[in-house]
Amino acid sequence: xxxxxxDSFHNIVAEAKEEREQLDRLxxxxxxxxxxxxxxIALVLCILCAWLFFxxxxxxxxxxxxxxxxxxxxxxxxxxxxxxxxxxxxxxxRIEAGMPVVIxxxxxxxxxxALGGEVKAIxxxxxxxxxxxxxxxAPVSLHRVDIALEESVASDSLKGRKCRFVIELGRxxxxxxxxxxxx
Numbered sequence: 001x002x003x004x005x006x007d008s009f010h011n012i013v014a015e016a017k018e019e020r021e022q023l024d025r026l027x028x029x030x031x032x033x034x035x036x037x038x039x040x041i042a043l044v045l046c047i048l049c050a051w052l053f054f055x056x057x058x059x060x061x062x063x064x065x066x067x068x069x070x071x072x073x074x075x076x077x078x079x080x081x082x083x084x085x086x087x088x089x090x091x092x093x094r095i096e097a098g099m100p101v102v103i104x105x106x107x108x109x110x111x112x113x114a115l116g117g118e119v120k121a122i123x124x125x126x127x128x129x130x131x132x133x134x135x136x137x138a139p140v141s142l143h144r145v146d147i148a149l150e151e152s153v154a155s156d157s158l159k160g161r162k163c164r165f166v167i168e169l170g171r172x173x174x175x176x177x178x179x180x181x182x183x
Contacts (some may be wrong), residue, residue, distance in 0.1 A: 027077055056171040061095070063087055063165050065145070067103075067158040081117075081150045083160055084125065086140045095122050100168055101147055106162040115158075119167065120146040 065085030081103070087095070096119070103115045125142040145165065 006014065032076075052175045053173060055174055057174050057177060058171050059076060059169045059177075061087075061091060061164075061167045061169055065163060065165055067161055067163055069158045070157075079151075080120065081147050081149065082108070083145050083163065083165065085143055085145055087143050089141050090142055091143060092122070092124070094169055095119060095167055097121055099169065101145075101168070103147065103149075103158070104164040104166065104167040106164065115149055115151055117147040117149040120148050122146070 012159055063085045065083045067081050067083045069082040071080055073081075099119045101117050103117060105113060105115075107113070122143055122145050125144050147165075
């Protein structure tokens with residue numbers, strides 16, 4: 001635009017005006033198809049912003065454990081299981097009775113048979129002997145989780161099996177996930 005210092009001021013202004021007109025022609029949205037595209041993009045952005053503030057995302061925790069006991073749950077004929085799981089020490093207090101849980105048994109043949117249920121109780125399993133001194137410094141701790149199953153399962157079909165337990169900790173808006181601080 002201002003390349004030649006010996007050009008007259010009027011020539012420089014005329015060139016600049018011509019460049020601005022070319023840019024205006026390039027940036028003008030003139031066809032209905034282009035207007036529709038801009039409207040669609042604006043609508044998608046508005047929907048995304050609304051979902052960020054008003055939507056909800058499930059927060060869940062997946063832990064591995066072993067089912068140690070299986071029994072009757074209630075007079076209604078439901079079943080319950082008791083499992084030993086390793087849970088991070090700072091997350092364990094967030095797990096409460098009534099939270100939904102999905103049990104995914106570890107099968108050798110690759111078949112997945114997930115069972116739904118609800119946490120009835122959770123309690124820490126105390127260490128004994130010389131290991132008790134390390135309990136407060138350990139990043140994970142052993143917990144006993146009692147789960148009321150929604151479906152009826154065959155007697156002792158889960159006992160002694162390794163399972164993955166997915167516990168839903170709650171729901172929150174997606175924007176709240178961005179505001180969470182990770183240590």
